[in-house]
Amino acid sequence: MAEAKEEAKEPEGPIPCSPCRGSGKLNSNSGGEPHQVDCPWCEGSGVLIEEHDAQAAQRPEGEAVDDKPQPAVD
């Protein structure tokens, strides 16, 4: 952290991606040993992408996802 001073806070400025803390990389243990992967939340940019669905990349292609609440089914 080399930020000597804080600029005036901009309400609409770029937001550092919190899952990767702005690094654009995440540690993953998948595969047996830790390694770094591009952060799915910011796609490696380190800047939070608003409304970006990180889990979309983890869903099987072709699987429809409804945001609507499902009716309770017994």
Ligand SMILES: [Zn+2]
């Ligand atoms: Zn990120």
